[in-house]
Amino acid sequence: MSYHKELAAAKKAASLAARLCQNVQKALLQSDVQSKTDKTPVTVADYGSQALVSFVLQQELHAEFSLVAEEDSKDLRKDGAQEIVERITKLVNNSLTSDGSYNVTLSTEDVLKAIDSGISEGGCQGRHWVLDPIDGTKGFLRGDQYAIALALLAGGKVVLGVLACPNLPLASLKDAGQHSPNNEVGCLFFAEVGGGTYMQPLDGSSAVKVQVSAVENPEEASFFESYEAAHSMHDLSSLIAQKLGVKAPPVRIDSQAKYGALSRGDGAIYLRFPHKGYREKIWDHAAGCIVVTEAGGVVTDAAGQPLDFSKGKHLDVDTGIIVTNQKLMPLLLNAVKESLKEKAPSS
Numbered sequence: 001m002s003y004h005k006e007l008a009a010a011k012k013a014a015s016l017a018a019r020l021c022q023n024v025q026k027a028l029l030q031s032d033v034q035s036k037t038d039k040t041p042v043t044v045a046d047y048g049s050q051a052l053v054s055f056v057l058q059q060e061l062h063a064e065f066s067l068v069a070e071e072d073s074k075d076l077r078k079d080g081a082q083e084i085v086e087r088i089t090k091l092v093n094n095s096l097t098s099d100g101s102y103n104v105t106l107s108t109e110d111v112l113k114a115i116d117s118g119i120s121e122g123g124c125q126g127r128h129w130v131l132d133p134i135d136g137t138k139g140f141l142r143g144d145q146y147a148i149a150l151a152l153l154a155g156g157k158v159v160l161g162v163l164a165c166p167n168l169p170l171a172s173l174k175d176a177g178q179h180s181p182n183n184e185v186g187c188l189f190f191a192e193v194g195g196g197t198y199m200q201p202l203d204g205s206s207a208v209k210v211q212v213s214a215v216e217n218p219e220e221a222s223f224f225e226s227y228e229a230a231h232s233m234h235d236l237s238s239l240i241a242q243k244l245g246v247k248a249p250p251v252r253i254d255s256q257a258k259y260g261a262l263s264r265g266d267g268a269i270y271l272r273f274p275h276k277g278y279r280e281k282i283w284d285h286a287a288g289c290i291v292v293t294e295a296g297g298v299v300t301d302a303a304g305q306p307l308d309f310s311k312g313k314h315l316d317v318d319t320g321i322i323v324t325n326q327k328l329m330p331l332l333l334n335a336v337k338e339s340l341k342e343k344a345p346s347s
């Protein structure tokens with residue numbers, strides 16, 4: 001089974017959404033930031049990106065359409081939100097038409113409907129697109145890393161993924177701080193099941209195949225974790241790293257840009273241990289997971305089980321998510337097991 005047509009549509013949608021986000025990040029207005037009922041931030045760019053990706057996929061693929069996405073239009077339909085909806089609509093129309101990709105003018109209602117087509121619950125049957133229109137909204141607001149993360153599930157398995165990372169340097173993060181001749185940013189990672197992982201500049205020039213790090217000695221490995229301490233237990237990852245003998249300090253960057261950076265070998269390990277009670281969502285990992293596995297990496301929960309994207313919006317993982325290459329995984333799993341035992345409250 002080939003997914004070439006779907007991959008081309010996904011790349012187009014994510015690239016246009018990245019441009020919309022770049023424009024908003026450049027001119028961030030305080031009024032563009034709302035707070036959702038769970039107190040996490042959402043911006044006009046999150047909504048605009050979701051509307052745009054939903055619209056482009058439906059235009060490009062005249063097939064039955066199911067989308068599981070992070071945002072919905074509930075808050076935008078409340079009294080007083082009209083101005084913000086108009087602003088989102090303008091952003092979406094500008095992004096769709098600016099390079100001649102489409103000759104359309106969407107109404108505010110079209111945009112709200114496009115956002116709301118992301119209400120699917122996913123599951124193990126049929127095809128479902130999975131979208132995080134801006135992953136790492138907090139990073140986006142800080143002017144740091146974020147990603148537009150789009151994946152396709154078929155029969156509950158991720159079959160393609162695209163990660164647009166507008167602020168990620170094209171050169172390896174390993175060279176950060178050193179004099180690097182290439183300080184351009186904006187990466188598009190993409191992978192199709194069985195086809196490997198590729199990275200190309202977001203401006204569209206040619207793609208290169210990428211591979212995860214081949215490091216076998218954990219002392220030479222560096223690891224990624226969430227920028228936000230509220231999203232992942234930094235003390236636990238520090239204990240795991242210490243047990244493994246990792247020498248380098250953690251690299252903290254927002255969003256699935258971590259999966260992208262790992263897929264090209266910028267670092268060898270990604271550790272994610274949310275605080276108790278948090279349930280992971282499929283849109284926070286689907287695209288990243290295939291981008292890393294097609295580049296030769298392994299993504300599991302803390303018990304070594306693969307992630308199961310077939311159960312709806314949530315991922316029911318055991319304790320956390322760990323990512324590395326095949327050689328390091330057994331050592332990493334041991335270190336995780338020991339660290340969790342040590343940290344567990346004695347009863």
Ligand SMILES: Nc1ncnc2c1ncn2[C@@H]1O[C@H](COP(=O)(O)OS(=O)(=O)O)[C@@H](OP(=O)(O)O)[C@H]1O
Binds near residue numbers: 132134136225226227
């Ligand atoms: N409490 C808590 N624990 C764990 N994870 C959480 C939590 N709250 C939010 N989120 C999700 O984290 C997504 C951001 O990804 P990261 O954690 O990799 O980014 S960061 O480095 O911490 O900024 C972020 O994605 P976006 O909402 O798309 O930004 C959330 O889905």
Ligand SMILES: [Mg+2]
Binds near residue numbers: 040041
């Ligand atoms: Mg969010």
Ligand SMILES: [Mg+2]
Binds near residue numbers: 132134135136283284
């Ligand atoms: Mg997210």
Ligand SMILES: [Mg+2]
Binds near residue numbers: 046070133134137
């Ligand atoms: Mg998001």
